[in-house]
Amino acid sequence: MGLSNKELPKLGFLYMDYVLRFFDHSNFKGWPNKIETVTYHWKNDKDRFIKEVKRKGIDVLIGNVPATAYETFREIARELPHVRFIPSLDTQFSNKSKENVTRFAWKYGLPIPKTYIYYNHDNADKFLKKTKYPKIIKKSYGPSNYGGYFVHKVDNYKEAKELYAEKKYHPMYFQDFVPMEADIRVMLIGHKPVCAFWRRAPEGEWLTNTSQGGSMDYMDVPKNVLDLAVKVSKAAKAEYWACDVAYGKDGKVRILECATAFAAFPYIRDWIGQYIMWSLSEGRFKKPHMPMFNWEELGKIDASLLRTMRHIQFGKFSPSYDGAFFGKKKKNYGGKKVYLHKLDEKYPVLDVKRRWSEEWPSEKWNYQDNLAINPAKSKSGKSPKNAPEPTGDESKDSSETDAKISKSELTDFLTSIDGIGKKKVEKIIDHFGDVEEVVGVIHQNTSILTEVKGITKKLATKIEKAWKNLLK
Numbered sequence: 001m002g003l004s005n006k007e008l009p010k011l012g013f014l015y016m017d018y019v020l021r022f023f024d025h026s027n028f029k030g031w032p033n034k035i036e037t038v039t040y041h042w043k044n045d046k047d048r049f050i051k052e053v054k055r056k057g058i059d060v061l062i063g064n065v066p067a068t069a070y071e072t073f074r075e076i077a078r079e080l081p082h083v084r085f086i087p088s089l090d091t092q093f094s095n096k097s098k099e100n101v102t103r104f105a106w107k108y109g110l111p112i113p114k115t116y117i118y119y120n121h122d123n124a125d126k127f128l129k130k131t132k133y134p135k136i137i138k139k140s141y142g143p144s145n146y147g148g149y150f151v152h153k154v155d156n157y158k159e160a161k162e163l164y165a166e167k168k169y170h171p172m173y174f175q176d177f178v179p180m181e182a183d184i185r186v187m188l189i190g191h192k193p194v195c196a197f198w199r200r201a202p203e204g205e206w207l208t209n210t211s212q213g214g215s216m217d218y219m220d221v222p223k224n225v226l227d228l229a230v231k232v233s234k235a236a237k238a239e240y241w242a243c244d245v246a247y248g249k250d251g252k253v254r255i256l257e258c259a260t261a262f263a264a265f266p267y268i269r270d271w272i273g274q275y276i277m278w279s280l281s282e283g284r285f286k287k288p289h290m291p292m293f294n295w296e297e298l299g300k301i302d303a304s305l306l307r308t309m310r311h312i313q314f315g316k317f318s319p320s321y322d323g324a325f326f327g328k329k330k331k332n333y334g335g336k337k338v339y340l341h342k343l344d345e346k347y348p349v350l351d352v353k354r355r356w357s358e359e360w361p362s363e364k365w366n367y368q369d370n371l372a373i374n375p376a377k378s379k380s381g382k383s384p385k386n387a388p389e390p391t392g393d394e395s396k397d398s399s400e401t402d403a404k405i406s407k408s409e410l411t412d413f414l415t416s417i418d419g420i421g422k423k424k425v426e427k428i429i430d431h432f433g434d435v436e437e438v439v440g441v442i443h444q445n446t447s448i449l450t451e452v453k454g455i456t457k458k459l460a461t462k463i464e465k466a467w468k469n470l471l472k
Contacts, residue, residue, distance in 0.1 A: 002284020005032050009084075009280055012036040012056065014063030022261070024065055027273030029311065030285065046072055050079050060084045060280060066263040067141065070096045070371060074362050081445035084354045087260040091238045093360040095259045097229060097368055098140045098173055101359075104258075108235040111228070111254045113246070114176040119371040121164075124172040128160045133177075137163055140173040141368055170373050179249040183256055184221055184228035187242045187268060189275050190349040193229060194290045194456060195268060196221040197299065198247075218299030225332040228253050230347065239279070239352045240272045267312040279351050289316045292329065292343035317341035356432060356441030356448070407435045413470065417462050428452050442467050 011028070015021055015037055023037055036056045040049050051120050053061065061083055063075045070092065078154050094101045105112045113136070118124030128135075130155065150169075154160040164172060180201075187195040197218045221347035225245045232255060233241040264272075274288040291314050298306065330337045405413075407429070407468035414425045431452045432438050446464040449455045 002281045008033055008284075008363055009059035010036065010057050011280075012038050012053065012058035012061050014061045014065070014085075014231075015039040016066065016069065017041050019066055021100055022264075023062060023269060023273060026271050026310070028277060029270070029273070031277055033456065034226070042069070046076055050076060053080055053083060058083060060086060062086045062276065063090070064095065064308050065092055067096045068260070071362055071366055078444065082448065086239055088237065088355060090355065090359045091236050091241075093258055093365070094236065095261050096141075098138055098257075098441040099171065099367060101255070101258055102173075103365065105238070105255055108232075110232055110235065111252065112175075112256075113178045113254055116172075116174050118150065119170070119367070121170075121172060128174075129157050133160075133256065134159075135160060135174045136177050137169070137172075137174045139167070139169050140171055171367070171371070173390070178246055178254060181247045181249055184225050184245045184247060185242060185262075186221070186226060186245060187240075188229060188233045188238070189265060189268075189272055189288075189290065190279075190352060191233045191238070191241075192290065192347050192349045193226050193292070194271060194300075195265070195295045196226065196229075197295065217296045220332075222247070224253055226347070232258055237352060237355060239276065265306050266308065266310050267306075267343065276295070286351055289344075290315075290349070291315050292347055293332070293340060317344070353433070353442070355437060356444065357436045405435060405439055410435050410438060414463070417459070417466055419459050419462070424452075424454055427454065 001066075008031075010033065010233060011031065013023055013025075013035060017039060028035060038049065038052050038056065038058065038061070044410040059082070060217075061080075064087070070089075073085075074089050077083070077085055094104050099117055102112060102115045102117065104110075115141070116129070134153055134155045135152055137152045146378065152163055154163055160174075182198045182200040184196060184198055186193050197216050198221070200215050200217075202215075225247065228245055229241075229243050232243050236258070236259060241258065242262035242264075244256040245252045246256050248254065271288045271290055274285065277285040278287040287392045294314060298312070301309070312366055329340050331340055331343075333343065410429075411422060411425050414420050414428070415422060428438055428449065429435060432441055442463060446467070447457065449463065450457055
């Protein structure tokens with residue numbers, strides 16, 4: 001059952017100079033074939049990096065991309081259309097900046113504090129003069145809040161004006177202040193919560209970061225927090241994920257941060273490795289069992305031990321031979337008492353498949369570079385052709401949609417090519433999952449279509465030629 005050694009994809013770890021490594025070989029215990037490593041050396045290393053990945057024949061590159069290299073790796077991913085990045089560059093969109101987290105949340109209707117993004121500083125100043133306070137001002141660029149050191153609370157216009165004059169943050173990114181009981185970090189693998197803990201601010205303070213004196217505990221994370229985290233992970237199509245959820249004094253929950261780059265205990269990185277091995281091997285490797293609320297028991301262990309513990313495994317619940325239950329433990333959850341093992345059915349580990357379409361292409365979504373104070377110039381000396389226009393408060397952008405090709409339009413296009421009928425079109429769509437994915441494959445590399453039975457290299461070349469003519 002599952003793929004043989006020869007059929008398994010060739011894995012590679014994506015490493016970068018000066019960046020801490022999230023995975024190593026020990027996280028992929030039992031993988032039978034050699035796992036390559038490819039290190040990105042910054043500066044003008046893109047072409048060399050691409051050549052090395054091709055030379056080593058890597059099928060899957062595993063690792064997070066830091067914010068400062070994100071746009072370069074979007075270009076690299078386009079040059080390596082046969083290589084699957086885990087997590088995908090679309091999933092890592094939120095790693096780049098708080099602005100990207102906000103735009104992700106706006107698109108999917110996820111609850112966040114009311115947020116304002118200004119690239120036009122004069123417009124921002126006018127707004128700050130008339131808005132209500134307090135406000136939270138953040139440095140947008142970068143994946144995390146840096147332990148709270150680039151997150152500020154201002155109580156009036158004068159404080160806001162002085163802070164921006166000193167920090168010179170661009171874009172000007174700020175939010176309404178939401179009084180919180182605490183915030184909750186939730187980590188997920190295959191959209192299943194595998195660890196969650198409260199972070200509470202010290203008495204009289206508002207920042208919950210443990211580096212600033214906040215405390216943490218693992219007990220009784222509410223159902224609505226876990227449900228929101230699952231919803232966010234699914235929207236990001238994330239193999240693994242973490243999000244910080246604000247638990248407001250008004251009883252509402254809101255997303256504060258989310259990313260694939262997060263601090264995780266070693267055993268969680270092991271679980272992610274096991275999950276990826278299971279997903280890529282078509283069942284040859286066992287899917288890790290990570291029971292709900294395992295973190296409550298593990299959280300009782302001293303943190304210094306948790307930071308070194310490895311290869312933790314849990315037995316899966318099953319009734320005994322005489323019908324008696326091993327699992328007697330119940331928990332108050334969602335307003336009623338439930339058996340803990342029943343929650344594993346409610347929160348299953350899901351297999352996140354590769355996607356071929358681009359959800360967040362940089363031509364449209366790279367606001368931070370295209371609208372920088374000193375924007376990058378093209379070789380002609382002009383600003384990027386498709387740079388978005390600056391606006392005022394952009395919180396209305398959530399309704400923005402892109403024109404998409406319909407199934408009937410895709411069918412008309414493909415059947416116009418000699419040798420392709422409606423049955424082959426259905427086979428193509430079934431193989432890649434949906435119309436958007438097929439369009440992504442055609443746009444990136446039509447040779448991938450030969451994975452579908454009946455699509456020859458000659459047909460793929462015809463499709464490529466017809467597609468280029470269509471786009472002219």
